Amino acid sequence: MKLINAVIKPFKLDDVKDALKSNGVTGITVTEVRGFGRQGGHTETYRGAEYKIDFVPKVSVSIVIDDEQADAIVDVIASAARTDKIGDGKIWVTDVDRVVRIRTGEEGPDAV
Amino acid sequence: MDSGNTAWVLVSAALVLFMTPGLAFFYGGMVRSKNVLGMLMQNIFAMGLISTIWAIIGFSIAFGGDGPIIGNLDFAFMENVTSLDDNIPGFAFFAFQMMFAVITPALITGATADRLKFGSYVLLIGLWSIVVYAPAARWVFNANGWIFEMGALDFAGGAAIHINAGMAALAVVLVIGNRTGHGSEPMPPHNLPLTVLGTGILWFGWFGFNAGSALAADGVAAQALVNTQLGAATGMLGWLLVERIKTGHATVLGACSGAVAGLVAITPGAGFVGGVAPMIIGTVAGVACYFALFIKAKMNWDDSLDVIAVHLIGGIVGTLVLGFFADTAVNGEFNGLFFGGGIELLKDQFVAAVGIGVFSFVATYAIAFGIQRTIGLRVDLDAERVGLDQSEHAESAYAS
Amino acid sequence: MKLITAVVKPFKLDDVKDALKGAGITGITVSEVRGFGRQGGHTETYRGAEYKIDFVPKVSIEVVVVDDDLDDAVEAIKTGAATGKIGDGKIWVSDVDRIIRIRTGEEGVDAV
Numbered sequence: 001m002k003l004i005n006a007v008i009k010p011f012k013l014d015d016v017k018d019a020l021k022s023n024g025v026t027g028i029t030v031t032e033v034r035g036f037g038r039q040g041g042h043t044e045t046y047r048g049a050e051y052k053i054d055f056v057p058k059v060s061v062s063i064v065i066d067d068e069q070a071d072a073i074v075d076v077i078a079s080a081a082r083t084d085k086i087g088d089g090k091i092w093v094t095d096v097d098r099v100v101r102i103r104t105g106e107e108g109p110d111a112v
Numbered sequence: 113m114d115s116g117n118t119a120w121v122l123v124s125a126a127l128v129l130f131m132t133p134g135l136a137f138f139y140g141g142m143v144r145s146k147n148v149l150g151m152l153m154q155n156i157f158a159m160g161l162i163s164t165i166w167a168i169i170g171f172s173i174a175f176g177g178d179g180p181i182i183g184n185l186d187f188a189f190m191e192n193v194t195s196l197d198d199n200i201p202g203f204a205f206f207a208f209q210m211m212f213a214v215i216t217p218a219l220i221t222g223a224t225a226d227r228l229k230f231g232s233y234v235l236l237i238g239l240w241s242i243v244v245y246a247p248a249a250r251w252v253f254n255a256n257g258w259i260f261e262m263g264a265l266d267f268a269g270g271a272a273i274h275i276n277a278g279m280a281a282l283a284v285v286l287v288i289g290n291r292t293g294h295g296s297e298p299m300p301p302h303n304l305p306l307t308v309l310g311t312g313i314l315w316f317g318w319f320g321f322n323a324g325s326a327l328a329a330d331g332v333a334a335q336a337l338v339n340t341q342l343g344a345a346t347g348m349l350g351w352l353l354v355e356r357i358k359t360g361h362a363t364v365l366g367a368c369s370g371a372v373a374g375l376v377a378i379t380p381g382a383g384f385v386g387g388v389a390p391m392i393i394g395t396v397a398g399v400a401c402y403f404a405l406f407i408k409a410k411m412n413w414d415d416s417l418d419v420i421a422v423h424l425i426g427g428i429v430g431t432l433v434l435g436f437f438a439d440t441a442v443n444g445e446f447n448g449l450f451f452g453g454g455i456e457l458l459k460d461q462f463v464a465a466v467g468i469g470v471f472s473f474v475a476t477y478a479i480a481f482g483i484q485r486t487i488g489l490r491v492d493l494d495a496e497r498v499g500l501d502q503s504e505h506a507e508s509a510y511a512s
Numbered sequence: 513m514k515l516i517t518a519v520v521k522p523f524k525l526d527d528v529k530d531a532l533k534g535a536g537i538t539g540i541t542v543s544e545v546r547g548f549g550r551q552g553g554h555t556e557t558y559r560g561a562e563y564k565i566d567f568v569p570k571v572s573i574e575v576v577v578v579d580d581d582l583d584d585a586v587e588a589i590k591t592g593a594a595t596g597k598i599g600d601g602k603i604w605v606s607d608v609d610r611i612i613r614i615r616t617g618e619e620g621v622d623a624v
Contacts, residue, residue: 002609005515005574007541036529037539044300045359046142047369047418048405051300054529055542074612081614088614090539090623092576094515094606297526497523498554506557508565 001096001112002070006061007035008081008089013059019080020063025073027112029062039087058089064099066109114199117328121204124324127317128211132159132218134313138368139222141306142417144299146499147226148306148509154233158218161234162241166210173246174209180258182247200327208324209249216245216273222417223281226291226299227490230504232483236284244280244475248272248468263446264464265438265457267336268325270380270430271468278424279469281415283476288489290414292496299416304364311368315344318375322382332443336382339390340375343382346391347374350398366402369422373401376426381434384444389437397429428465435461513608513624514582518573519547520593520601525571531592535584537575539624545572551599570601576611578621 008016013030020028034055041054065073074091082088101111136155140148162170169188175196177184186192187206196202217237221228228236251257252264252272259271266272291299301307322340326333351370352362377397378390385393404421407413413420435458438448447453483489490496495503502508520528525542532540546567553566577585582605589603613623 006614008614031543033541033543035539035541045361045363046300046365047421048355048359048402049409051298058541060541060543071610074610078612078614078617084615086615090576091610091612091614092513092515092608093610094608293523297523502554502556506555508556 001099001109002065002067003094003096004061004063004065004070004074004077004091005094006063006077006081006089006091007033007058008061008077009083009087010057010059012081012083012088013061016061016077016080019076020073023073023076025063025065027063031060031062033058033060035087035089037087056087064096064112066112113197113201114328117330118200118204120329120333121200121208121324121327124320125204125207125211127320128208128215128324129159129317131211131314131317131321132156132215134310134317135215135218136310137306138310138314138372139225139307139417141303141308141310142222142301142365143225144499145302145510146501148302148501149505149507150230150500151221151225153230153505154221154228155218157234158214158237161238162214162217163210165238165241166213170213170241170246171206171209173242174213174249175254178256179250180256180261181251183250183254205327208327209253212269212273212321213241213245213249216269216277217241217280219273219277219419219423220281220284223285223415223419224288224489225416226500227288227496228284229487229489229491230500232487232489235483235487236479236489239479240280240476243479244472245272245276248276248472251468252464259464259467262460262463263457264460265384265434265444265446266380266431266464267383268322268379270376270427270434271464274376274379274423274427275431275465275468276427276472278420278427279472280476281419282413282424283473284480284489285413285415287477287480287484290412291416292493294414295412301365307365307368311371315371315375318344318379322379326383332383335386335442339378339382339385342390343374343378343394343397344371345374346394347371347377347398347401350374350395351402352398354399354402369401369418370398373397373422373426376401376423377430377433380427380430381437384434384439384442385437386439386442389439393430393433393437396433397426400429401426424469428469431461431465432458435459513611513620514577514579515606515608516573516575516577516582516585516589516603517606518575518589518593518601518603519545519570520573520589521595521599522569522571524593524595524600525573528573528589528592531588532575532585535581535588537577537581537585537588539575541574543572545570547599547601549599549602568599576608576624578624 035058136152140151172187176186193202251259252266323333323337348370355366356362374394404425408415436448547570611623
């Protein structure tokens with residue numbers, strides 16, 4: 001099994017969720033994160049003092065999925081999250097050794 | 113006794129009291145989230161401590177006897193206060209003045225944000241209210257006080273409250289030192305909506321502060337109320353104008369800060385000026401206080417929430433411009449320079465500002481230094497890192 | 513490629529970011545987390561009732577790097593996050609199978 005992690009623009013979350021749903025993905029976990037990358041940040045000014053805000057709000061999406069589906073789902077996320085503007089984010093895939101559905105105790109592909 | 117006047121002064125006392133929680137939110141929004149309870153606490157606590165001290169001894173030092181510098185103990189523990197019954201009850205005046213005594217030391221907390229130990233704060237403002245505030249209030253608000261006698265004007269406390277608290281803030285900052293990470297770690301405000309709420313409460317309460325200082329429900333009170341509104345309004349406009357030109361943005365914090373700067377500056381003249389004067393005073397204050405923000409960076413004073421720029425500079429502006437704009441057609445016995453009164457009043461205003469400022473700085477520095485050398489003023493480094501909410505109060509503002 | 517995950521003290525985030533920048537790392541993702549470890553928590557009291565707060569606020573940092581940069585990046589985080597006091601946090605590294613830059617569709621080393 002694989003863990004797909006996608007860091008995307010927050011306003012693209014619904015598009016990504018819909019695309020995943022229509023491709024049969026039934027479970028995702030979402031976290032509000034902040035990203036620091038090529039997009040750069042912005043400047044805020046409080047009483048004349050400038051603060052450089054380097055971190056940009058992002059949403060991180062985690063999905064555990066079967067090996068054979070992983071590549072296709074990565075592409076689904078990539079096309080749903082794309083705006084063609086800098087800061088669209090990254091997707092990476094790591095190995096998952098074991099997965100358990102807590103309620104039933106099922107393991108492996110059944111637990112996904 | 114006049115029931116209309118009495119009613120207005122009693123309501124004004126309540127309005128002024130409400131300014132202290134307003135100040136708490138004004139400041140609380142500007143600190144980091146780990147220190148917001150510490151800031152709210154310092155302000156709300158002033159309501160508990162200073163009210164009590166005022167009843168025991170503060171009012172008597174400010175208003176007892178007939179000395180020019182300091183009062184006596186005639187009114188200690190509220191003895192003989194009814195002997196002041198006149199147009200309004202002595203206790204209405206006592207209550208109204210009590211609320212001023214509460215908010216003045218609370219103003220200082222903005223300068224020492226995020227690092228002042230609570231126990232030391234208690235000692236600091238307790239001593240300060242007796243040693244610094246009560247005498248200053250006597251000089252300015254009591255007919256026997258030397259500043260009042262000299263002929264300087266201070267309708268609601270531009271010198272006694274704002275210059276006084278502003279210089280005290282500077283003195284304490286010099287003793288306590290800068291926040292850890294000041295200048296290297298970013299420390300932006302954590303919740304500006306709280307600051308907007310606090311600004312609204314302050315502005316609302318300020319009608320009691322200024323119009324209540326007429327101590328009557330009359331034409332002077334009405335003029336003072338209008339002046340207060342216009343001072344705040346044009347203070348906001350003046351601040352935002354220079355901010356927009358200098359940085360390209362009109363900020364929410366700028367609007368709030370400018371309004372408070374205008375309120376501070378109109379305070380000493382609220383019942384002595386009329387016509388367009390409040391608008392000029394507010395605008396000048398908004399612009400001057402904005403530029404005063406940069407003093408602290410130049411001097412490396414970590415006056416964290418700009419008590420010097422807003423209260424000290426706003427108080428000085430308001431106190432001095434009164435020397436130009438005071439108009440006997442509105443109230444009082446003295447005309448300013450622009451109304452044919454010559455230079456005399458301006459000179460007296462200058463002496464009042466310097467007198468209060470120097471006294472406040474020296475006396476506050478001595479108190480702060482004494483506390484620093486005994487129980488210490490600031491929390492230790494670990495407590496500062498973790499924040500005052502947890503280290504000083506064992507609570508958190510935003511539970512997870 | 514490797515995924516580095518670091519859980520650090522929140523006030524050290526800027527130091528870690530600067531250290532990573534200095535090591536040439538241009539993209540990181542940050543989330544606010546709570547940690548429970550040897551540092552222990554603290555006690556809060558509300559109207560006389562004591563609450564033991566076991567979880568301590570932490571910041572979690574994720575960085576995907578090419579294998580060659582791994583040691584430098586870990587070293588940078590270590591240096592940036594260290595205070596020498598308990599609760600400085602942990603860093604762990606896992607393998608990344610695949611990585612995509614969403615905007616361009618670039619994969620692998622180019623996408624980091």
